[in-house]
Amino acid sequence: MIVHVICPGLLGPIEHGPGALPPTPALDRLLSRARSERTEPRDPLATLGGAFGLVAPPGDDLPSGPLCLLALGRPPEPGACWFHADPVHLRPDRDRLLLFAGPSLGVRADEAESLTDSFNAHFARDGLLLSAAAPSGWYLRVSQVPGLRTRPLHQVVGHPIDAHLPVGPDAKAWARWQNEAQMLFFSHPVNEARERLGRPVISGVWTWGGGLLPELTQGPDLTVADHPLALGLAGASGGRSLGLDGWSPSQGGPGDSVPVFWDRLWWPMLEGDTAAWSRALAALEILMGDLLQSLRSGGIQSLTMDDGEERRFTLSRGDLRRVWRRRGTLRDWISRRQSSPNAPD
Numbered sequence: 001m002i003v004h005v006i007c008p009g010l011l012g013p014i015e016h017g018p019g020a021l022p023p024t025p026a027l028d029r030l031l032s033r034a035r036s037e038r039t040e041p042r043d044p045l046a047t048l049g050g051a052f053g054l055v056a057p058p059g060d061d062l063p064s065g066p067l068c069l070l071a072l073g074r075p076p077e078p079g080a081c082w083f084h085a086d087p088v089h090l091r092p093d094r095d096r097l098l099l100f101a102g103p104s105l106g107v108r109a110d111e112a113e114s115l116t117d118s119f120n121a122h123f124a125r126d127g128l129l130l131s132a133a134a135p136s137g138w139y140l141r142v143s144q145v146p147g148l149r150t151r152p153l154h155q156v157v158g159h160p161i162d163a164h165l166p167v168g169p170d171a172k173a174w175a176r177w178q179n180e181a182q183m184l185f186f187s188h189p190v191n192e193a194r195e196r197l198g199r200p201v202i203s204g205v206w207t208w209g210g211g212l213l214p215e216l217t218q219g220p221d222l223t224v225a226d227h228p229l230a231l232g233l234a235g236a237s238g239g240r241s242l243g244l245d246g247w248s249p250s251q252g253g254p255g256d257s258v259p260v261f262w263d264r265l266w267w268p269m270l271e272g273d274t275a276a277w278s279r280a281l282a283a284l285e286i287l288m289g290d291l292l293q294s295l296r297s298g299g300i301q302s303l304t305m306d307d308g309e310e311r312r313f314t315l316s317r318g319d320l321r322r323v324w325r326r327r328g329t330l331r332d333w334i335s336r337r338q339s340s341p342n343a344p345d
Helices: 025-033 044-050 064-071 109-122 171-186 189-196 228-237 266-270 274-297 330-339
Strands: 002-006 035-038 081-093 096-101 129-134 137-142 204-211 222-225 240-242 257-261 302-306 311-316
Touching (some): 025 330, 044 228, 064 081, 064 204, 064 228, 109 129, 109 171, 109 189, 137 204, 171 204, 228 240, 228 257, 266 274
Parallel strands (some): 002 257, 222 240, 222 257
Antiparallel strands (some): 081 096, 081 137, 302 311
């Protein structure tokens, strides 16, 4: 079995003062003895898509939206173009707007229903349909595939939006209705109630990852993940899938290729939540101990740990015996990336 763990957020950036990191002997062993490779800069979701042979052409989005809907039990109708349209909070900061999103917004199901109903009534003539598949995970159907390149939400969280706005022939029309959506939400009763309670208002939606549901002719034997894109890719390619909590290294056949998308460090890293990041790291350490044991016993042929962005570590059974190899613990790699991100190994 060949196991490829894609773990965005593994190397931060995250603050880690003395005692901030839980003990990670298994991860330290892997990172110290593995063969390290610096890759071209990548996006974690594009790295995940690549494990299934899905690569977006230059200038196009990775069609994450329709694949995630497939995983959520809402397969897009043939020819339908779907985008992610996640609820966001925009916060003024001098002459710019910073974007915040994700679990910290705490969007309730009734709030999502009320806002999406208002959106759909307002934009019915534009052929737009907003659907809240989950309280904080919304999707937008458009009448035809637009000429547009978008930026994934995780690349924008905590940053000014101006440098990340959609580009392409249809960008002006897109900006017009996004501005209309912001004005619609500004005075909405949902936001008036949230503001009275001191909760962040839902300023609008961030659209990204649009396209048609792709036809995949290849894919891994087994996919281990909770993220809907990973599960959608597995479903579209006809492969099996298991959740992160429902898998152990014993659940794989000889010769199986098994990507594991461990995304539990990702949002805590994006939001700077060191405590949540450390708790997720402790859970990853347990899995890594099991994987190293399986590597020693021969159940796994090779083990790769990939941050999905710029660094990949590959370990074979023979590498475990190279006790003299000391390429750095997890703490060392995090510090190295944050202090000198472009320094050679």
